[in-house]
Amino acid sequence: MSKIQEKKDQKMSNIKKKIINDFCITFGTVNGSGSATANSTLMRSFFQMGIPVSGKNIFPSNIQGLPTWYTLRLSKNGYLARVEEDDIVVAMNPATINKEMDYIVPGGVLFHPDDLKIINKREDITYYPMPIRKIIKESEVVPSLKDYISNMVYVGVLAQMLGIELEIIKSALEFHFKNKEKPVNLNMEVIGKSAEWSKENLIKVDPYYVEPMSGNEGWIMSDGNTAGALGSIFGGVQFTAWYPITPASSLAETLHEYIPELRTDPITGKQTSVIVQAEDELAAIGMTIGAGWGGLRSLTSTSGPGLSLMTEFIGLAYYAEVPVVIWNVQRVGPSTGLPTRTSQGDITFVNFIGHGDTEMIMLFPGSANECFEFGWKSFDISERLQTPVIVMSDLDLGMNEWMTPKFNYPDKPMDRGKILWEDDLQKLLDNFKGEFGRYKDYDGDGIPYRTLFGNKHPKAAYFTRGTGHDEYAKYTEDPEIWEESLKRIKRKFDNGKQYLPKPVIKSYSNENGIICVGSTLFPVEEAIDLLSLKNKKFDYMRIRSFPLHDEVEEFLKSHEKVFIVELNRDGQLAQIITLKSPDQASKIRNITKFDGMPLSAKWIVNEILKEEEKK
Amino acid sequence: MVESDLKTGNENSAGLTRADYRGAPSTLCQGCGHNSISSQIVAACYELGIVPEKIVKFSGIGCSSKSPTYFLGRSFGFNGLHGRMPSIATGALFANTQVKGLGVSGDGDTASIGMGQFKHLARRNMPMVYIVENNGVYGLTKGQFSATAEEGLLLKRQGINTYLPVDICMEALVTNASFVGRGFAGDPKQLKNLIKAALSHDGLAILDIISPCVTFHNKENSYHSYLWGKEHEVQLHDIEFIQVRDEITIEDFEPGSSKEVSLHDGTVILLKKLDKEYDPTNRYEALRMLEEAERENTLITGLLFVDPNAKTLFDRYDLPDEPLNRLESSKLRPSLEALDEINRSLFMKY
Numbered sequence: 001m002s003k004i005q006e007k008k009d010q011k012m013s014n015i016k017k018k019i020i021n022d023f024c025i026t027f028g029t030v031n032g033s034g035s036a037t038a039n040s041t042l043m044r045s046f047f048q049m050g051i052p053v054s055g056k057n058i059f060p061s062n063i064q065g066l067p068t069w070y071t072l073r074l075s076k077n078g079y080l081a082r083v084e085e086d087d088i089v090v091a092m093n094p095a096t097i098n099k100e101m102d103y104i105v106p107g108g109v110l111f112h113p114d115d116l117k118i119i120n121k122r123e124d125i126t127y128y129p130m131p132i133r134k135i136i137k138e139s140e141v142v143p144s145l146k147d148y149i150s151n152m153v154y155v156g157v158l159a160q161m162l163g164i165e166l167e168i169i170k171s172a173l174e175f176h177f178k179n180k181e182k183p184v185n186l187n188m189e190v191i192g193k194s195a196e197w198s199k200e201n202l203i204k205v206d207p208y209y210v211e212p213m214s215g216n217e218g219w220i221m222s223d224g225n226t227a228g229a230l231g232s233i234f235g236g237v238q239f240t241a242w243y244p245i246t247p248a249s250s251l252a253e254t255l256h257e258y259i260p261e262l263r264t265d266p267i268t269g270k271q272t273s274v275i276v277q278a279e280d281e282l283a284a285i286g287m288t289i290g291a292g293w294g295g296l297r298s299l300t301s302t303s304g305p306g307l308s309l310m311t312e313f314i315g316l317a318y319y320a321e322v323p324v325v326i327w328n329v330q331r332v333g334p335s336t337g338l339p340t341r342t343s344q345g346d347i348t349f350v351n352f353i354g355h356g357d358t359e360m361i362m363l364f365p366g367s368a369n370e371c372f373e374f375g376w377k378s379f380d381i382s383e384r385l386q387t388p389v390i391v392m393s394d395l396d397l398g399m400n401e402w403m404t405p406k407f408n409y410p411d412k413p414m415d416r417g418k419i420l421w422e423d424d425l426q427k428l429l430d431n432f433k434g435e436f437g438r439y440k441d442y443d444g445d446g447i448p449y450r451t452l453f454g455n456k457h458p459k460a461a462y463f464t465r466g467t468g469h470d471e472y473a474k475y476t477e478d479p480e481i482w483e484e485s486l487k488r489i490k491r492k493f494d495n496g497k498q499y500l501p502k503p504v505i506k507s508y509s510n511e512n513g514i515i516c517v518g519s520t521l522f523p524v525e526e527a528i529d530l531l532s533l534k535n536k537k538f539d540y541m542r543i544r545s546f547p548l549h550d551e552v553e554e555f556l557k558s559h560e561k562v563f564i565v566e567l568n569r570d571g572q573l574a575q576i577i578t579l580k581s582p583d584q585a586s587k588i589r590n591i592t593k594f595d596g597m598p599l600s601a602k603w604i605v606n607e608i609l610k611e612e613e614k615k
Numbered sequence: 616m617v618e619s620d621l622k623t624g625n626e627n628s629a630g631l632t633r634a635d636y637r638g639a640p641s642t643l644c645q646g647c648g649h650n651s652i653s654s655q656i657v658a659a660c661y662e663l664g665i666v667p668e669k670i671v672k673f674s675g676i677g678c679s680s681k682s683p684t685y686f687l688g689r690s691f692g693f694n695g696l697h698g699r700m701p702s703i704a705t706g707a708l709f710a711n712t713q714v715k716g717l718g719v720s721g722d723g724d725t726a727s728i729g730m731g732q733f734k735h736l737a738r739r740n741m742p743m744v745y746i747v748e749n750n751g752v753y754g755l756t757k758g759q760f761s762a763t764a765e766e767g768l769l770l771k772r773q774g775i776n777t778y779l780p781v782d783i784c785m786e787a788l789v790t791n792a793s794f795v796g797r798g799f800a801g802d803p804k805q806l807k808n809l810i811k812a813a814l815s816h817d818g819l820a821i822l823d824i825i826s827p828c829v830t831f832h833n834k835e836n837s838y839h840s841y842l843w844g845k846e847h848e849v850q851l852h853d854i855e856f857i858q859v860r861d862e863i864t865i866e867d868f869e870p871g872s873s874k875e876v877s878l879h880d881g882t883v884i885l886l887k888k889l890d891k892e893y894d895p896t897n898r899y900e901a902l903r904m905l906e907e908a909e910r911e912n913t914l915i916t917g918l919l920f921v922d923p924n925a926k927t928l929f930d931r932y933d934l935p936d937e938p939l940n941r942l943e944s945s946k947l948r949p950s951l952e953a954l955d956e957i958n959r960s961l962f963m964k965y
Binding site for chain 2: 044047048175218219220221222230233234235236238239241262263265268269270271272273274276278279280282283284285286287288289290291292293294295296297298312313316406407409410413414416421451452453454455456457458460461462463464465466467474475
């Protein structure tokens with residue numbers, strides 16, 4: 001027996017038991033090398049095995065040649081948040097291997113190309129070299145595909161070493177390549193060879209295994225942007241104008257992909273949804289507002305820099321009362337910031353967007369499933385209240401693929417709001433005698449009626465403007481009318497809260513609570529479980545819409561301390577809550593991070609414990 | 616009273632009188648060129664017998680952009696943001712492609728802040744009329760140079776303009792606009808026919824109309840003044856506009872003395888030859904003509920270019936006949952089965 005084998009046996013005996021379906025793998029690669037296919041194939045394979053899995057892509061704002069990391073977390077308990085340690089690292093990039101080694105837990109594993117020299121080897125981890133060049137050389141791969149296919153070697157090696165059936169990997173590849181036989185077979189050949197090689201040449205000495213389980217019945221895999229786009233299609237989106245920007249582009253691209261299939265009228269064969277790629281974000285929002293004004297369910301998708309450009313237009317839509325849905329897939333600002341990293345840094349910006357007195361409706365989806373739901377709901381809310389609705393997603397939610405409950409068909413018919421066609425208008429005129437007042441509060445709920453162009457009634461027309469106007473949409477600078485019109489819009493918002501998603505609350509009369517929004521729910525919920533193990537119990541509230549429901553203040557009132565967890569520097573959610581409930585402000589503790597990475601539960605736990613110690 | 620009693624003999628083919636095309640009283644200055652353009656819009660629509668509900672008005676910000684309030688009171692309108700009228704119109708017009716868009720902008724709105732959107736509108740050949748009420752000056756902010764002001768122009772507070780002007784027609788031509796005309800507010804007869812032709816064109820019809828600002832910029836020697844315009848205007852041709860149903864036959868005109876352009880809706884623009892031969896279907900000829908006018912210090916007016924068959928933005932989509940904004944909800948939401956299929960395709964686990 002060789003010395004190495006002896007060492008390994010010794011290591012094995014130290015391992016008390018197998019770790020099954022509960023570990024983290026990070027792939028260190030170079031961007032543009034085609035590793036995304038390999039990584040998502042593995043993720044889908046784990047999912048197919050019934051293992052709860054989440055994936056996070058940490059990538060540069062670059063096309064080719066810079067380091068990229070992809071982390072898969074397998075969690076038999078269903079936790080989907082990021083963890084900051086790796087059990088297994090697949091190091092394909094010589095430039096970053098030392099950094100990656102630092103993150104491996106003691107007893108962890110490093111897979112690496114056999115020609116990659118490792119300096120400063122750690123003694124407490126296992127090394128598995130992979131003969132990538134050799135396997136690729138032996139396969140008949142055209143030179144142009146070699147780099148891409150190389151990544152399939154680690155797929156095969158991992159399949160063998162962790163215990164993934166090759167058939168499952170094949171079905172994941174079939175999905176990826178849309179059942180095209182040629183690329184599936186090409187990749188499977190390399191994967192098969194690599195698995196075979198591992199079986200013959202590597203001795204398993206690590207504790208990590210996967211086994212089929214049933215941890216995700218009724219779940220699907222989707223990224224938030226795909227989910228948001230699909231939800232919008234089921235919400236009847238009729239017009240989209242957009243301009244490319246990371247991390248929002250894939251939302252509009254998904255619309256391009258699915259609309260021909262889902263929105264071709266089966267009888268006429270015509271398309272009921274239009275997409276225009278605009279020349280910039282100013283034009284994108286302008287077109288979207290034009291379409292919303294014309295009576296189309298219209299949306300645009302963007303991120304911080306684009307939203308900054310859209311600001312003037314959003315103010316117009318607020319005051320002229322034009323329904324429009326804006327997806328803001330948040331990235332790190334200010335300025336160009338970190339275009340490929342995640343953030344919740346636009347909360348105060350969007351809340352107050354536009355000059356003068358404004359107020360915005362924001363929806364915060366917390367999962368891909370909720371991106372779908374808010375995709376259709378946002379139109380109902382926006383048309384009901386005749387105002388912009390901004391859906392606040394983020395890069396982590398939008399661009400990463402998530403395991404998420406399957407999309408549910410809308411449980412309500414579409415709410416097109418108060419639209420008057422010819423006969424409706426005649427009825428209104430009969431009831432109220434006189435002219436049609438576009439901005440007249442006929443019902444006392446602050447929501448006026450609107451007509452749409454194309455309406456043939458001679459009294460239907462009105463002139464929309466961002467300048468001061470009276471109830472009949474006529475130009476005026478009258479001080480009282482101006483005040484009254486802004487007050488009426490405020491009433492519309494106060495009354496409109498009933499149409500907005502309520503916060504999700506898990507309250508068990510604990511002394512302290514935690515509040516979060518959006519995708520931070522994953523680490524927060526896990527942190528609450530971890531804290532509970534330390535006998536520290538917390539109630540929980542996830543806010544899903546702005547303006548805030550009264551439940552937010554009640555939650556503050558009923559707790560001693562409330563930790564507000566968010567991904568920005570200034571505690572923006574806490575700022576708005578403070579404004580709304582100044583008397584409760586002393587209870588608020590800010591738990592904020594803004595390094596562009598999704599939060600981990602462990603970090604939240606530590607921060608809360610640190611705060612607790614302060615007393 | 617029965618309806619026929621109301622008839623005065625002044626009804627057009629749609630049974631409407633001129634009053635049905637009026638808007639609110641103008642609040643622009645007395646003598647403003649924009650007011651005469653508004654009058655010609657009213658006249659053109661009335662004479663063409665277009666029902667006001669079949670037109671939707673758009674504008675940006677500035678004196679020009681206020682003017683849509685002063686005509687076609689029965690048409691919907693959207694007075695948007697400075698320089699952003701093209702995008703609003705683009706989105707809106709998809710809601711009902713049977714309603715004609717009529718945009719009014721100014722030289723600041725189009726040639727400065729809105730140059731990008733203007734050019735992209737032309738690039739997409741968005742079917743609508745786009746009128747630029749061009750006076751070379753910012754009126755609503757009380758007299759600053761605009762991007763179309765000529766070099767050397769003297770204004771009261773800013774002094775001498777040291778920049779070169781933008782020629783809106785040239786910009787339109789090089790961006791593939793399918794209809795480009797230049798008019799003069801001081802030449803109402805030609806203007807009305809240009810507007811009629813523009814309204815009949817299936818595609819983007821750009822009319823750059825020199826429209827003097829009597830308050831801030833009407834010095835007799837300046838390009839955008841009434842006096843200079845009247846003295847230096849050179850009409851490219853005499854425009855006659857012939858609607859389908861009109862009985863005038865083209866043979867009434869002497870052969871070789873005129874050029875005809877047939878538009879998509881069957882109307883014919885008849886361009887009677889004046890001093891020079893001119894072919895308005897040749898884009899390069901149009902550019903050359905504009906250069907020549909600049910050299911010769913003349914205000915060339917008329918239909919500079921038209922391509923009646925250019926593919927429009929709507930031609931690039933497969934839209935239903937029924938206006939999109941009238942579609943029932945049932946036509947907008949895919950089926951439950953379609954969603955089941957999507958869930959399955961996204962690795963739905965059972």
